[in-house]
Structures are given as C-alpha cells and as structure tokens.
Amino acid sequence: xxxxxTGIFPREGFNLDAELAVTTTATAAKVTLKNAKTIRVIVLGxxxxxxxxxxxxxxxxxxxxxxxxxxxxDINGVGxxxxxxxxxxxxxxxxxxxxxxxxxxxVFYELxxxxxxx
Numbered sequence: 029x030x031x032x033x034t035g036i037f038p039r040e041g042f043n044l045d046a047e048l049a050v051t052t053t054a055t056a057a058k059v060t061l062k063n064a065k066t067i068r069v070i071v072l073g074x075x076x077x078x079x080x081x082x083x084x085x086x087x088x089x090x091x092x093x094x095x096x097x098x099x100x101x102d103i104n105g106v107g108x109x110x111x112x113x114x115x116x117x118x119x120x121x122x123x124x125x126x127x128x129x130x131x132x133x134x135v136f137y138e139l140x141x142x143x144x145x146x
Contacts, residue, residue, distance in 0.1 A: 044070070050087060050135040054123040057137070061090035061120050064113030065141035071096050073133025074105035083128035087135055090116020105133070110140065 047058055050069075061067060069087050077083050077098045085096040085107075092115050096107040124135045 044072075044134070044136050048136045048138050050089075050122045050124050050137055052124060052126075054088070054121040057090070057120050057122050059139060061113055061116035061122075064116075064139045066139070067111050067113055067116070068138050068140045069094050069107075069109045069111065070136045070138070071101070071107040071132055072105065072135070073131075074101050074107060075131045076129045077101060077105070078128075081127075083130040085124060085126055085130055085132055085135070087122075087124045087137075089122050089137060090120060091118020092116055113139075 067089055069089060071085055074085055074096065077085065079098045087094045089111055092111050094109045094111060101107040122137055126132065
C-alpha cells in the first residue's frame with residue numbers, strides 16, 4: 029500500500045492511491061469488504077452535480093449504493109461517506125456511475141477501522 033497522502037488531505041492521511049481507486053467498471057476490492065468494520069468512500073472534484081437526483085454520483089461498495097448529490101459535497105466537489113462492512117455482503121466489487129452531466133476527478137475507498145474479528 030502506498031504512503032499516506034501528502035496532497036489534498038495531508039492531515040487526515042487518507043490513502044488516495046491507484047490501489048484504492050474506484051472506476052466505472054465493477055472491480056473486485058483489494059480487501060474482503062464484509063470483514064471491514066467501516067469503509068470510507070471519498071469523491072474528489074465532482075462537478076455539475078445537483079440535488080434533483082439527475083446529476084449525481086452513485087458509488088457501489090459491496091452491493092451498497094452511496095449516492096452523492098450537491099448537498100453531500102463541499103465547495104471543491106469533495107464528498108466523504110462511510111458504510112459498515114457488514115452490509116457489503118452482496119459481492120466484493122467496487123464501482124461508480126455518473127448520472128446526467130455529472131463529472132468527477134476521482135473516487136476512492138479505504139478501511140477506517142480495519143477487519144472485524146468475527
């Protein structure tokens with residue numbers, strides 16, 4: 029795994045490397061998602077997103093859909109959400125889709141609490 033980010037989130041230390049990138053093609057995650065306690069989803073550089081539901085970003089993590097509308101993003105187009113790993117039992121894939129004219133610079137996921145012990 030790459031070193032902690034020195035870019036947009038240096039204090040928080042989010043991992044924003046290619047290994048944890050989410051693409052528009054469903055791809056197997058690098059970890060077993062259902063064994064993680066909490067998974068963080070990070071959207072960067074979102075633009076042309078609205079609150080009407082048409083222009084949005086939908087990130088799918090282990091079968092769980094996380095929808096980012098304009099109200100979920102800061103002024104720089106950054107959105108952060110969390111999902112419980114136990115809910116990611118449909119599959120172990122990650123992907124995102126853009127609705128309408130929405131665009132995004134990058135989408136990433138990372139484990140917050142790590143694997144559970146059960």
